[in-house]
Amino acid sequence: MSTAGKVRPVGVDLQDSEDTHALVEAIEADNPAAEVVHMPGLIRVTVVGELVIRRDSVTERMGRDWETHEFQLNIVSYFGTIAEWDDDKIIIKWEH
Amino acid sequence: MAGYQLRTLVIEPKRNTFDYLVERFGDRPASRYQEGSYNVQPVANFHYRPTWDADREIYDPNYTALKLTDPYAYKDPRQFYYTPYVADAAQRWEAFAQTLKYVEDRRLLDKMPENWHAFLTGFVLPLRHYESGAQLISSNASRFAWGTTVSQPMAFASFDRIGNAQMLSLIGLAMAGGAADTLTEAKKNWLYSAQLQGLRKFVEELFAEPDWAVSLIALDLADVQLYPVLYTHTDERALVRGATAYSLFASHFNGWFAGHRRWLTALLKAWSEDPQHGESNRKVLGDIVDRWYPQACAAVRLLAEGVAEAAGSTTLIAAADRAAAESAGELSRYGIRVSAGPGAGS
Numbered sequence: 001m002s003t004a005g006k007v008r009p010v011g012v013d014l015q016d017s018e019d020t021h022a023l024v025e026a027i028e029a030d031n032p033a034a035e036v037v038h039m040p041g042l043i044r045v046t047v048v049g050e051l052v053i054r055r056d057s058v059t060e061r062m063g064r065d066w067e068t069h070e071f072q073l074n075i076v077s078y079f080g081t082i083a084e085w086d087d088d089k090i091i092i093k094w095e096h
Numbered sequence: 097m098a099g100y101q102l103r104t105l106v107i108e109p110k111r112n113t114f115d116y117l118v119e120r121f122g123d124r125p126a127s128r129y130q131e132g133s134y135n136v137q138p139v140a141n142f143h144y145r146p147t148w149d150a151d152r153e154i155y156d157p158n159y160t161a162l163k164l165t166d167p168y169a170y171k172d173p174r175q176f177y178y179t180p181y182v183a184d185a186a187q188r189w190e191a192f193a194q195t196l197k198y199v200e201d202r203r204l205l206d207k208m209p210e211n212w213h214a215f216l217t218g219f220v221l222p223l224r225h226y227e228s229g230a231q232l233i234s235s236n237a238s239r240f241a242w243g244t245t246v247s248q249p250m251a252f253a254s255f256d257r258i259g260n261a262q263m264l265s266l267i268g269l270a271m272a273g274g275a276a277d278t279l280t281e282a283k284k285n286w287l288y289s290a291q292l293q294g295l296r297k298f299v300e301e302l303f304a305e306p307d308w309a310v311s312l313i314a315l316d317l318a319d320v321q322l323y324p325v326l327y328t329h330t331d332e333r334a335l336v337r338g339a340t341a342y343s344l345f346a347s348h349f350n351g352w353f354a355g356h357r358r359w360l361t362a363l364l365k366a367w368s369e370d371p372q373h374g375e376s377n378r379k380v381l382g383d384i385v386d387r388w389y390p391q392a393c394a395a396v397r398l399l400a401e402g403v404a405e406a407a408g409s410t411t412l413i414a415a416a417d418r419a420a421a422e423s424a425g426e427l428s429r430y431g432i433r434v435s436a437g438p439g440a441g442s
Binding site for chain 2 (some may be wrong): 018021023037038039062063064090
């Protein structure tokens with residue numbers, strides 16, 4: 001299977017919980033092309049190209065301060081590479 | 097050779113959530129906050145009219161002059177419903193208990209300078225009765241407010257207020273080594289100390305206010321001056337004056353107040369920016385401020401003068417004046433005019 005010349009999708013699988021709903025809403029707002037699939041116990045968010053998670057967006061929707069390291073608590077699996085993970089945002093994309 | 101392939105069978109739920117949430121937020125699973133708050137307010141089929149109010153239903157938007165086109169356009173920015181509220185309150189209470197234990201173990205209250213004892217007994221501990229009054233005002237607001245997103249944070253605020261009163265009581269008990277002496281004296285001060293009568297009159301007159309929103313906002317006008325003066329400004333002074341115990345206690349009240357004001361300022365904003373009622377709301381808010389802001393300023397200043405005299409504070413009056421000015425500045429940011437000066441009601 002060749003993927004050359006194609007922009008591949010990246011995505012995350014998140015545990016379905018109250019906090020995750022706010023997180024998914026934030027991801028949808030910051031990545032208009034995001035596709036969200038609800039599975040039993042899991043929510044998969046897929047974006048073609050690049051997926052960005054911004055602390056400010058999540059904080060606003062969660063109603064409390066949210067720090068990017070808390071993302072660890074929600075994430076089950078992901079595909080793509082974590083290109084950036086700092087205090088303000090997380091970016092997942094394919095780097096090669 | 098074919099390998100194993102793991103497949104998930106996705107069973108689509110018949111519906112994601114209640115119809116009214118789908119209408120409002122789109123067809124997607126709703127948050128617990130949304131499910132527990134939106135459209136929960138009973139709006140029809142009120143069988144029993146209140147015997148004490150012939151013009152209104154038991155739940156009625158007309159218990160206040162302040163209106164929202166859609167009450168559910170407002171939401172608590174903290175999105176507190178029962179579970180997160182209780183978790184948050186429990187955490188704060190636990191933290192306070194730890195502070196109290198630390199202070200008691202190290203006998204920090206005994207080591208406080210004498211004038212700080214006078215400050216606590218004379219001015220801070222009596223405010224547990226103020227907090228108790230604030231509880232009545234908040235729970236009254238919650239009862240008569242229209243729309244669950246609006247009334248819900250008020251109910252939580254009333255719980256917090258009685259919690260604050262209990263925290264002050266625990267400090268008082270710790271000061272007297274477990275006996276009620278300090279609290280008895282503090283209550284006497286609340287009832288008879290001339291410097292506290294402004295505040296007592298203020299809060300007690302609010303009990304008689306028929307419009308729940310008026311009493312809630314007026315209370316806030318006093319809060320935004322009292323909290324910075326008694327817990328923020330004095331916290332800093334406590335650290336340089338060797339009253340560590342006070343600083344430790346004050347941090348809890350400071351932290352609570354910051355969270356408390358989040359839902360309240362969002363509500364002020366919703367009222368003053370309402371698409372349909374914004375203009376009339378701003379007028380009503382302006383009238384409330386005209387009537388109560390000068391009285392709040394006078395009451396807090398009277399207390400500050402008392403502290404200056406009884407506990408020898410040289411900075412508290414200035415802090416009170418600053419807080420009054422900041423309160424006026426904040427109101428004007430919401431488009432609420434403050435025409436009456438701090439001195440007008442005294």
